[in-house]
Amino acid sequence: MRIDPQQPDLTSPPRAGRTCAGFLRRFAGDRLGVSAVAFAISFAVLAPMTLGIFDVYTATEQRGKLQDALDAATLYAARSPAMTTADIDVAGEKALAANLQMIHGASLRSSDFALVGTKVVASAAVDLPAFAPAEFTHRPVTVNSEVTRAGNNLEVALVLDNTGSMMGAPMTSLQSAANQLIDLVVSTxxxxxxxxxxxxPYSNAVNVGAYVNSVRGAAAAGTGSNVTGYSKIRFTSASGSTNTFNVSNCVSERTGGEAFTDASYAVSKVGWVYPASSGANPCIGAAIQPLTSNKTTLHSLVGALTAGGSTAGHIGVEWGWYMVSPNWGGLFPASSQPAAYGTEKLLKVVILMTDGAFNTAYCKGVISKPSSATDGSSGSSSDHSSCASPNGDSFTQAQALCTAMKAAPTNVIIYTIGFLHQGPDPQAEAILRNCATDAQHVYFPSTGAALQVAFQQIGADLNRLRISH
Structure with missing residues (x-):
């Protein structure tokens, strides 16, 4: 068959179709290339952003963990008995380490706990793992916390045995222990x-110094015959002799209906003391120090303590109570006056220390003759009155005073310390167990080192009580 060259060739695609198909093939190839470039550009932009978002997520997660841990640690430090920034920091760091949870790759950069007034102020920072490129800013996660410590005011009477058996090393140990307690309890x-x-301070009596005329009455000139109130007393001794003794600034227990209460000195005067002219059982040299926050004053008094005389522990107990009793506030300067019982956020405490049994009581201003098997009334019978104490022996009086002091509404907390450096003393141990608030408030150290530990433990306990939970 012959094909006319003038007629179209129906067996081949038209030229226009071939051109369109080529264009489509070229377009498809160009589109794939553009998409690849666009994807590459998008990835270069979005990938760092995605990693940056992941950084933000991890930072947020770690910040929450760090804040929770720091809050818990700050609260723990605030409730601890620590009273210095150094001790607060130790407590806080310990608690933070126990509570902090870290995401993988994170590390604690820094932490700090400080005592600022009544507040514990804390901060901590954590370094995070970096997922986004270095061009992105990577800062540590930093959080802060602050807790205001609740607290209590504290009035403490420290009643210290200055009897003859404390002479030498025992007194040195007591002074060291008491000075440590002052620094622990009295806050700067x-x-x-x-x-x-x-x-x-007490031994056979308590020296009240310049307060003597107010609490027992002024001494009239002359000599009283078996009666107090004069500058001298003439009495018949337990041995039958007649003696005349001079009055002193020391005082003894009061008698009558207020003997075992803290009623004011204006209501009931305390007893007089006429020390033996022989020099046995003289008036103790160190006088009482009412409440003060002046640590220098307290340290000076402790440093001046000396030992001598027998043990009228009940008189020490009595005056320990008076030091924190609002009924006796008018006796002292305004800064030393105790607050009222029941005052909110107030603790009243008496710490009673002795190294032996209580063995000395009084009758009409002179050491009485022994009134019971537990009352030794130390010294010569010629220096003792022929009458027994109207209140009973020293143990009986101390027990009555402690019982009243601990009871409501007074609620005085009583710690007792038996410094048994001479060995076990059943009488002393019985007195101290009976006087203390409970068994957890009784200590029986037998060495100077153990005495210091006992005072330190009491100081720590008082600081714990001072910070309410």
Whole structure:
């Protein structure tokens, strides 16, 4: 068959179709190339952003964990008995380490706990793993926390045995232990909560110094015959002799209906003391120190303590109570006056220390003759009155005073310390167990080192009580 060259060739595609198909093939190839470039550009932009978002997520997660841990650690430090920034920091760091959860790759950069007034202020920072490129800013996660410590005001009377058996090393140990207690209990910062201490040295009596005329009455000139109130007393001794003794600034227990209460000195005067002219059982040299926050004053008194005389422990107990009793506040300067019983956020404490049994009581201003098997009334019978104590022996009186002091509404907390450096003493141990608030408030150290530990433990316990939970 011949094909006319003038007729179209129906067996081949038209030229226009061939051109269109080629264009489509070229377009498809160009589109794939553009998409690849667009994808590459998008990936280069979006990938770092995605990693940056992941950084933000991890930072947010770690910040929450760090804040929770720091809050818990700050609260723990605030509730601890720590009273210095150094001790607060130790407590806080320990608690933070126990509570902090870290995401993988994170590390604790820094942490700090400080005592600022009544607040514990803390901060911590954590370094995070970096997922986004270095061009993105990578800062540590930093959080802060602050807890205001609740607290109590503190009034403490420290009643210290200065009897003859404390002479030498025992007295040195007592002074060291008492000075440590002063530093533990009396805070340098007295606001918003105060901490004050009174000291009552005692042996066969208590020296009240310049307060003597107010609490027992002024001495009239002359000599009283078997009666107090004069500058001298003439009495018949337990041995039958007649003696004349001079009055002193020391005082003895009071008698009558207020013998075992803390009623004011204006209501009931305390007893007189006429020390033996022989020099046995003289008036103790160190006088009482009412409540103060002046640590220098307290340390000076402790440093001046000397040993001598027998043990009228009940008189020490009595004056320990008076030091924290609002009924006796009018006797002292305004800064030393105890607050009222029941005052909110106030603790009243008496710490009673002795190294032996209580063995000395009084009758009409002179050491009485022994009134019971437990009352030794130390010294010569010629220096003792022929009458027995109307209140009973020293043990009986101390027990009555402690029982009343601990009872409501007074609620005085009583710690007792038996310094048994001479060995076990059943009488002393019985007195101290009976006087203390409970068994957890009784200590029986037998060495100077153990005495210091006992005072330190009491100081720590008082600081714990001072910080309410």
């Amino acid at each position: 910062t007295q606001a918003p909560y105060y901490s004050k201490m009174a000291i009552v």
